[in-house]
Amino acid sequence: MAEEEDFSSLPLPERFVHKNWKVRKEGYEAAAKAFDTAPSESDPTVREFIQDAGIWKAAVGDSNVAAQQEALGALCSFLQIAGTAGCTRTRNSTIVPIVEKGLAATRPAAKEKALEALMLYIEMDKADPIIEELLPILSHKQPKIIAATLTALTSIYKAYGCKTVEPKPALKLLPKVYGHADKKVREEAQKLTVELYRWLKDAMKPFFWNDLKPVQQQDLEKLFEPVKNEPPPKPTRLLRSQQAIHEAAPAESGAEVVDEDEEDVGIDLEPEYLAVDVMPKIPKEFHDRLGSTKWKDRKEALDELFTAINHPKIEENQFSDIMSGLAKCMKDANIAVVSVAANCIECFANGLKRSFAKYRSVVMSPMMERLKEKKQAVTDAIGAALDAVFAATSLSECLEETLGFLAHKNPQVKLESTRFLMRCLRTTREAPQAPEVKSIADAATKLLTESQESQRSAGAEVLGTLWKIMGDRMMASHLEGLDEIRKTKIKEFHDSAKVIAKYKPKAAPPPKAAAPPPQKKVFGQKAKAAGVRKAASAVAAPPPVEEPAATPLAPRPTSRPAAGASKLGRPKYGLVPPSGLKRPGMPSAASSGISSPRRQAASPTFDEPEPTPAAPKIGGLAGRGLAGRPLGKPAVANEAPLVAPSGLAGLNSAERVELEELREENERLKRQNEDMRAERSRLSSQVHELQDQNAQLIEDHTRDVLSIKAKETQLVRARSDAETAEQTVQSQQREIDRLKRELSRQKRAVSPPSREMNGSGSDIYSDGGSSNTALNGSRPQLYGGRSYVTSPTGEGSTSSMLRRADSGSRSPARWSASSGLGAQGQDGDSRLGTSGGFGASGAAAGNGESWKRAAEVTQNLKARIEQMKARQGLSRPQ
Incomplete structure (x- = not known):
């Protein structure tokens, strides 16, 4: 069998593009080892692949699955060492092949490495460019690639969280993938939606919920139910920039950084x-x-x-x-x-x-x-x-008006205002300042004493929520005076409160660098040098008579220097106080320009001691500075001690005394400064206390004024009600009087007065032939020799009075004739009416006597009528 050719000597870029997949596979493995052993991104191998970034596109999309798996591993090793530069230069050409070839691969190892490559791309830089590359793939024609992309998105959001990876672009595309025909795609879309719900809860629904079908909404609600009450998840991976922040933070503050991430669950979901x-x-x-x-x-x-x-x-x-x-x-x-x-x-x-x-x-x-x-x-x-x-x-802008309505007189307004304040504290992103915390705590503490339980609970909830935001240290002073029952209630609300803001105390300013120690100054050094130079130049030229350059200050009333002390060539008061402290009007040695006058020296010898000089020619001026020095040619021996040792050794007694005085004065001023600072601090604390007292007094005064106004309003209303009641009583009294009068009139109408009261005596008795009836129709009746007159209305009336005449004064025949009853009397006896001759003879015989009797009867009737009127007048209501 022929030996296989060794391609290990080829450069890595050439092996990456070799036509033999085994060579490519070995090249990927060799590159991964080189990247893992490289010290930094400045390594030549790493720099070569950063500059030739397009080589990775073909590598991650290798047609051979075994070689592709190794290529994805090499890419992960490259991204870990190449950092941001390698990430930004390669991601535009590698994301699509990673998804199409890697995430959709058949080998689990290849899928895992492809997903890790996407995670590293996000970790090295940021997530937005990667999400922008992944979302268009959701429109791919192959369902398995869409499902793989949704799986990758779910893993990305789970690893980095919705605070690092923007969720809004994915939320907007959810309705589209829910309408896909492939079941696997819809299932992966549900998993992605549930993962987003873990982070965002119901805040994500406005972006896609209304675009879903009712059945899809019901299915999602069932999937949301198990995770609805879970606490917000934590990211499992951090960006490289976030890792640097955590590593740079001190060990004791690392936990605090994590706590802030846990508490801050606010994610910007505001759409554009x-x-x-x-x-x-x-x-x-x-x-x-x-x-x-x-x-x-x-x-x-x-x-x-x-x-x-x-x-x-x-x-x-x-x-x-x-x-x-x-x-x-x-x-x-x-x-x-x-x-x-x-x-x-x-x-x-x-x-x-x-x-x-x-x-x-x-x-x-x-x-x-x-x-x-x-x-x-x-x-x-x-x-x-x-x-x-x-x-x-913001909370600061709305707080003043809200706290004002927490003291409203209407309980409903007070309760709803307190609930509004609670909602503000839960949703605010900025913790209130210390003065605002005090105002809120004071208002909520007053609510704890309300009579209604709902208002007391609302006040406790406000304090608990504020406690959650500000922490134990800030709220300890505001909870001191409360009893244990109320503190327990507030603690319950504190434990259950969910807030976004968290108080972060301001970091203490770094300590100022210590001031460098003051340099020691050699007093009179410049004056000495000037004297030496002048003495050296005086050998060739005679010294002219020189006026003093400046008038020196008068010496303190201390021990006087020797008579020749002013001839040393240094000014009398040319001392620079320590720490730059100078007496007013005192010139310094460097700026005053005072120096010893020129003197002619026979020889530049400075080793001989200074002899005691003779008394000055101007008497009484010794020790008076330049004016007390002799104008004549000084002796050569007087120039000897011009060069004095540095430091205090060259100072005379007067200068030492003055230096000590200046030091004492400096210390005294320092003590005064410290005392003034302490006094200023004390006064500042008093001012703050007085301001707090003034604010409390203003609040009490405002409350008293409001109470007084309320009482005045009640008094005005009471007066108005009293006046109304008085008017009602008067009206009712008038109505009673009217009813009484009406009752009297009704009584009089039922019992009218006698009609004969209105007539005269001639109506009762008329002449012999008159047929008019006496007393307006009354008929005389004869009973037992007496004559009675009754009214036609019957018995029982006050106007029907019984009239009695003397039985001997008139005869029945005469009464009948004078009354004109006619032939028939009341008793039906016809003899009275038919006896016309008797009536005529009676009238003729007693005509004069009848008039007298009639007059007497009339007078008697008038008198009785008057008596009767008087009696009736007494019984009427006035």
Whole structure:
């Protein structure tokens, strides 16, 4: 058998493209070993494959399955050592062959290596380019390739999570794969959907749910049920950049980084929409119809507005008038109008996003005031609008108004406002600041003392949620004064709370670098050098008389230097205090320009000691600086100690004393500075305490003022009720008087007065031939010699009075004649009527006497009538 040719000497790129699959396979294996042993990406073999990146396309798509498996292994080894450069240069040409040839291969090892290659492409750089290459393959004509791609996507999301790999592109394509005819494709689509549901829960449904059939929705709901209550999963792999961050973090803070990843479950699922200009779609007569007196017209106008603005994204415009109208609708008496207005506000907030912040103050307070509505549908609509307003703004912007309504007098408004605050704390992405935490905690603590259990529970839930955000250290001071029962309740809400934000204390600033130690300065050094130079130049030229360059300061009242001390060539006060501290007006040695005057020296000898000089010519000026020095030619011996040793050894007693004084003054100033800092800190703490007390007093004052106003309102209402009651009493009293009078009139109508009271005496008795009946129709009756007059109405009347006449004054015949009864009397005796001669003779005989009797009877009747009127007048109500 002939020996096989050895191709190991060929370069690796040539072996990669060899026509013999065995050579290619051996080349892939050799390349994988070379990549695994390479120290870095700068290795020549690695650099060669980075530059010739197109060679990998044919390798991963090798027609031989055995060679392809080794090629995928070599690619994985290459990506691990080549890093970002190898990833970015090769992924555009290798992703499609990896999916079509690798993921759809028959060998499990090849599938595993193909999937690992995709994972490494994501790990080395980022996931977006890989997802962009994979999603178009979901439209492939072969179902097995689509199913393999869905399997790869499921593995990618499971490994890296939806915070690293953007889920929105995959969610949008789910309805398409659910409509595929192949059952395997649909099953893999369900697995991908369940994996996304683990991360996103119900937040992912708006992207694809409505495009599914009801049967598909029911099947997915059954699949969601087992994972619905699971905690959010954790990624099993990290990007290379994320690994570097974790490795760079200190060991003690590594756990904290992981905890932050566990807590932060917020994933941006906001889809991209084009802004719509809704202003032309709003009816022009909207404001007129909104002010109509008919609630149906107002509701129809709001319905048309809702239809016009119901878009995911609204182009920014001037909506101030519309917002004012919607705010007024919150006070509408019809709840249907209120609900539609709340829906319109929600649409504006969702569509305008951050641009809605300028309208928040216009609509937020009226909406929270209308939370007093007891109908749940209305409060739900307003609550959804408030949530949209909060999502468009921030917790800091909404907090002040919300806390104000937590102290509202209406229990319903207070409870719904507390629930709104809880929703804000759960969904906010920024933890509140320390002053905001105190305000929230104080308001929630007051709710713990409410009479209603629902409000107490709401206050405990607010504190528990805030505790979850801020942590134990920040909340310890706010929970100190609470009893154990309330703390236990708050702890329960803390354990069950789910929040997005987490308080991160600011890192302490790095310590400032220590200041370099102050350099030691040799006092008077420059003055000495200047004196030496001047002395050397004075040998050739005679010294002129020189005026002092500057007037030195007067010395302190301390021990005086020797008379010749000023001749050393250094200024009297040319000292630089330590740490740069100088007395006001004191020139420094470097800037004052003061130096010893020029002196003529016989020889430049500096080794002889300085003799005691003679007294100055100007008496009393010794030790006065330049003015006290002699102007004559100095002796040569006076120039000896010009070069003094550095440091304090060259200082005289006066300079040492002054140096000590400056040091003491420096220490004293340092102590004063420290005392001032301590005093400033103490005053700052007092200011903060006073500010807190002032805020508490303002709050108490506001509460007292509101209480007083409430009492005044109650007093005004009570006064109004009293006046109304008084008017009612007066009206009823008048009605009673009227009824009494009416009753009296009815009584008088039943018993009218006698009619004879209205007549005169001539009506009772007329002349002899008169036929008029006395007392308006009364008929005289004769009983036992007495005459009685009765009324035709019968007995029992007050006007029917019995009249009695003297039986001796008139005879029956005379009474009959004068009364005109005719021939027949009341008793039916016809003799009285037929006895006409008797009547005529009686009338003729007693005509004068009859008039007298008639007058007397009339007077008696009038007197009795008056008495009767008087009696009836006393019994009537006044």
